[in-house]
Amino acid sequence: MELFANAKINLTLDILRKREDGYHDLQMVMQSVTLADELTVTPAKGAQGEAVSDLHFLPTGGKNLAQMAAAAFRQAAGTGGEVDVSIRKHIPVCAGLAGGSADAAAVLVAMNELSGAGLSPEELARIGERVGSDVPFCVAGGTALAEGRGERLTPLPPLPPCHIVICKPPFSISTPQLFSRVNVRRIVRRPDTAGMTAALEAGDLAGVARRMYNVFEDVLEPRRLAAIREIEGVLIDCGALGASMSGSGPSVFGVFHSERQAQEAKARLEESWRDVFLCGPR
Numbered sequence: 001m002e003l004f005a006n007a008k009i010n011l012t013l014d015i016l017r018k019r020e021d022g023y024h025d026l027q028m029v030m031q032s033v034t035l036a037d038e039l040t041v042t043p044a045k046g047a048q049g050e051a052v053s054d055l056h057f058l059p060t061g062g063k064n065l066a067q068m069a070a071a072a073f074r075q076a077a078g079t080g081g082e083v084d085v086s087i088r089k090h091i092p093v094c095a096g097l098a099g100g101s102a103d104a105a106a107v108l109v110a111m112n113e114l115s116g117a118g119l120s121p122e123e124l125a126r127i128g129e130r131v132g133s134d135v136p137f138c139v140a141g142g143t144a145l146a147e148g149r150g151e152r153l154t155p156l157p158p159l160p161p162c163h164i165v166i167c168k169p170p171f172s173i174s175t176p177q178l179f180s181r182v183n184v185r186r187i188v189r190r191p192d193t194a195g196m197t198a199a200l201e202a203g204d205l206a207g208v209a210r211r212m213y214n215v216f217e218d219v220l221e222p223r224r225l226a227a228i229r230e231i232e233g234v235l236i237d238c239g240a241l242g243a244s245m246s247g248s249g250p251s252v253f254g255v256f257h258s259e260r261q262a263q264e265a266k267a268r269l270e271e272s273w274r275d276v277f278l279c280g281p282r
């Protein structure tokens with residue numbers, strides 16, 4: 001079975017509180033995009049299934065999120081044999097775009113289909129929760145408000161048609177480390193989540209773009225923040241209606257009304273950065 005695993009961006013990301021279990025309660029408006037990995041999921045050739053990708057440095061075996069998802073599915077559904085998963089990566093890794101979670105979600109969807117287990121998307125999301133906080137959203141896709149650890153989802157009206165340019169600078173930011181730098185009481189600027197959902201309901205692209213904001217930008221190390229601001233600056237200069245960092249970064253995205261301006265922004269960014277993508281909402 002062949003399928004796509006779509007990346008996500010955060011139109012907003014807010015951190016509400018630190019929890020007893022070490023996680024944080026979040027409030028995020030998430031959007032899936034057409035940038036996607038390609039997966040092939042087949043019944044395993046050997047006794048044990050394996051997940052491989054065209055990126056040699058990705059973990060294989062039990063540490064690979066796709067393989068963890070396969071094991072979680074078998075355990076929860078009590079069905080579904082061993083599977084081999086082959087992944088062609090297009091989503092940059094450790095980028096704040098939920099690439100690993102998207103692959104895990106696609107494996108759950110594929111195993112549900114291949115095994116005939118017939119689980120609902122909600123049931124798949126509950127299985128995905130154990131693999132990673134972003135997996136439930138990746139199962140559902142589209143546009144949604146994600147709360148709790150990220151697993152409590154409320155569907156939202158779709159992002160109006162637009163062009164999205166994503167640029168990933170060549171460094172990675174550890175998600176747990178970034179969370180540990182956040183002092184929730186010291187967050188001074190927060191996204192207007194209610195305003196964002198209202199703008200989506202009104203189909204107001206400019207209103208959405210104006211309200212994009214990610215509280216993690218406030219706790220970045222100065223040299224990382226400088227790179228993020230530089231990319232945001234190029235996107236805005238080229239006509240983006242808004243620009244922000246996605247997830248725990250370092251990917252930055254800009255939302256454009258005009259395809260020509262989005263292409264211009266991509267070309268400008270490619271003069272300085274290697275990983276630049278032009279995509280749309282999904």
Ligand code: C5P
Pocket residue numbers: 022023024025026131132133134148149150175176179
């Ligand atoms: O759930 P996931 O494995 O993707 O999370 C990675 C890490 O990010 C967690 O171990 C935790 O440190 C942090 N995290 C958090 N609060 C969340 C999601 C993730 O503190 N809601």
